[in-house]
Amino acid sequence: MPSGLNMAAKIICVANMKGGVGKTTMSVALAQTLAGVGKRAKVLLIDLDAQANASFWLCGYANLTAAIDSGRTVDCFLEDAIVFGKEVNLKERVRPAKAMAEQLFVIPSSPNLRIVERELIVFLSRRHRNLLEVERVASDLLEQQLDTLRNDYDAIIFDTAPGISAMTEAALRLSNVLIVPTVPDYVSNLGLLAFCRSVSWSSNDRAATAKRLPWVAANKVKQTKHHQQMLRQMREAASGDGREFNMFRTEIPSSSRIDEIASDLDMDGELGFDAEGAAVFAELAREVGEIAERDAVSVAATA
Numbered sequence: 123m124p125s126g127l128n129m130a131a132k133i134i135c136v137a138n139m140k141g142g143v144g145k146t147t148m149s150v151a152l153a154q155t156l157a158g159v160g161k162r163a164k165v166l167l168i169d170l171d172a173q174a175n176a177s178f179w180l181c182g183y184a185n186l187t188a189a190i191d192s193g194r195t196v197d198c199f200l201e202d203a204i205v206f207g208k209e210v211n212l213k214e215r216v217r218p219a220k221a222m223a224e225q226l227f228v229i230p231s232s233p234n235l236r237i238v239e240r241e242l243i244v245f246l247s248r249r250h251r252n253l254l255e256v257e258r259v260a261s262d263l264l265e266q267q268l269d270t271l272r273n274d275y276d277a278i279i280f281d282t283a284p285g286i287s288a289m290t291e292a293a294l295r296l297s298n299v300l301i302v303p304t305v306p307d308y309v310s311n312l313g314l315l316a317f318c319r320s321v322s323w324s325s326n327d328r329a330a331t332a333k334r335l336p337w338v339a340a341n342k343v344k345q346t347k348h349h350q351q352m353l354r355q356m357r358e359a360a361s362g363d364g365r366e367f368n369m370f371r372t373e374i375p376s377s378s379r380i381d382e383i384a385s386d387l388d389m390d391g392e393l394g395f396d397a398e399g400a401a402v403f404a405e406l407a408r409e410v411g412e413i414a415e416r417d418a419v420s421v422a423a424t425a
């Protein structure tokens with residue numbers, strides 16, 4: 123059993139139905155930061171977004187193209203397992219990231235995931251399965267595969283697509299920690315509560331009877347009146363017994379350096395953040411580690 127972070131392969135899902143809030147940036151930064159801790163932790167990022175941004179970032183263009191060409195991506199895995207009924211092993215899709223290849227691993231996605239997700243829904247609905255059952259089939263399949271994968275890693279992170287996809291729902295059901303990156307502005311907050319409510323009761327853990335509270339992470343935070351006011355409101359909403367989400371203490375500033383790095387999809391080196399960015403993500407990773415150790419499931423007093 124790996125000892126790096128003492129996280130016992132906790133499963134972390136980074137999700138928000140709002141696009142562009144920093145899900146991928148946070149998934150990759152967390153994966154790299156956790157993998158970088160003492161160089162002992164092993165981290166697997168599973169890309170469930172057809173945009174494949176995290177895959178590009180971690181694999182690099184040439185490696186990702188090779189993975190897509192040889193069908194070693196998550197969409198081919200899903201199609202093989204569910205549509206073609208083949209014996210599958212998700213482990214075979216794991217590849218080392220370009221940087222930190224001893225600690226950091228990725229199961230890449232491809233743009234074809236968009237088509238495969240729809241294909242699965244059509245395939246299963248022809249067999250009289252409704253959407254909930256489609257999510258269930260996908261999450262049961264992933265759960266089975268994670269049972270073998272989780273012994274090899276300290277943390278497994280899902281990066282998910284914006285909107286509400288069947289695969290996002292499947293990942294949410296399996297995760298110990300739900301991270302919801304959110305920009306503290308009016309537009310980003312519009313759907314936050316609805317999203318947190320929709321995920322708080324879904325879990326594959328049949329023994330779980332308690333409501334799970336997602337963890338909101340403020341990203342792209344500016345020192346403007348609007349952002350600071352929204353942050354105060356969010357923190358107020360995240361306190362007290364009746365709360366519907368928790369909030370990380372760490373706030374990720376809006377930073378041109380983070381933006382530059384996140385836009386450099388074929389980067390070669392390790393983190394590449396400046397000292398401030400690295401310190402912020404280290405602080406966030408520390409909080410995630412703490413939550414994962416507490417077993418992640420926050421029980422609302424009113425649940």
Ligand SMILES: Nc1ncnc2c1ncn2[C@@H]1O[C@H](COP(=O)(O)OP(=O)(O)OP(=O)(O)O)[C@@H](O)[C@H]1O
Pocket residue numbers: 140141142143144145146147148171173175282283284341342343374375376377378380381382383384385
């Ligand atoms: N803290 C930050 N400061 C400045 N820019 C940021 C920050 N975090 C993310 N960005 C930028 O915001 C954009 C969106 O980020 P990212 O792709 O991580 O969001 P996302 O939620 O994964 O998007 P999508 O919904 O399309 O998957 C990117 O250009 C990224 O560089």
Ligand SMILES: [Mg+2]
Pocket residue numbers: 145146147171173175282283
């Ligand atoms: Mg993304």
